[in-house]
Amino acid sequence: AQRVTQPEKLLSVFKGAPVELKCNYSYSGSPELFWYVQYSRQRLQLLLRHISRESIKGFTADLNKGETSFHLKKPFAQEEDSAMYYCALSGAGSYQLTFGKGTKLSVIP
Amino acid sequence: EAEVAQSPRYKITEKSQAVAFWCDPISGHATLYWYRQILGQGPELLVQFQDESVVDDSQLPKDRFSAERLKGVDSTLKIQPAELGDSAMYLCASSSSRAGGGKTQYFGPGTRLLVL
Numbered sequence: 001a002q003r004v005t006q007p008e009k010l011l012s013v014f015k016g017a018p019v020e021l022k023c024n025y026s027y028s029g030s031p032e033l034f035w036y037v038q039y040s041r042q043r044l045q046l047l048l049r050h051i052s053r054e055s056i057k058g059f060t061a062d063l064n065k066g067e068t069s070f071h072l073k074k075p076f077a078q079e080e081d082s083a084m085y086y087c088a089l090s091g092a093g094s095y096q097l098t099f100g101k102g103t104k105l106s107v108i109p
Numbered sequence: 110e111a112e113v114a115q116s117p118r119y120k121i122t123e124k125s126q127a128v129a130f131w132c133d134p135i136s137g138h139a140t141l142y143w144y145r146q147i148l149g150q151g152p153e154l155l156v157q158f159q160d161e162s163v164v165d166d167s168q169l170p171k172d173r174f175s176a177e178r179l180k181g182v183d184s185t186l187k188i189q190p191a192e193l194g195d196s197a198m199y200l201c202a203s204s205s206s207r208a209g210g211g212k213t214q215y216f217g218p219g220t221r222l223l224v225l
Contacts, residue, residue: 044216099151
């Protein structure tokens with residue numbers, strides 16, 4: 001069975017400080033990993049996917065197969081980054097997503 | 110920009126009543142998903158459609174939940190009878206079947222259900 005674990009329910013950082021949102025997964029094959037974000041009063045939306053290897057809004061995430069992790073990082077947090085972040089996994093050959101429970105990021109001015 | 114539409118946005122009902130939610134995916138998206146999100150949890154897949162066919166409904170409580178996508182476009186999720194534990198946000202998402210972009214899911218605003 002596939003599983004996504006986000007160990008932190010809430011993460012508070014000061015503006016300008018580095019951010020790391022942790023995500024660990026359990027999957028026997030080669031997964032595809034995603035980060036979705038939900039800003040206040042907005043719908044859930046894709047932030048980035050590991051196969052794209054791109055930086056979105058200053059965020060990056062690297063898939064570490066050895067540690068089965070896909071942590072989300074940003075060197076300098078901005079107030080507008082405050083949101084709910086969900087890590088999600090899709091198995092090989094599948095379009096389905098398994099989500100973690102989410103981490104609420106609060107950036108303190 | 111095209112978006113997934115859902116209605117109603119909020120629904121309050123009494124237990125044992127029937128409720129129905131509607132979803133209109135992005136035009137041209139062949140794959141449609143219904144998720145349930147309990148407060149404090151991530152979305153959990155209930156059912157996946159490919160066009161008008163059910164691909165996976167293994168997590169759908171079929172004794173009370175039903176879903177259909179008759180013409181392969183919009184979809185309805187029904188609960189009958191509703192129970193207190195069904196109170197949650199119900200999310201609809203769609204994705205294209207095109208290679209490379211097919212795994213990105215686009216979400217609707219959700220329907221928040223409260224069962225009294």
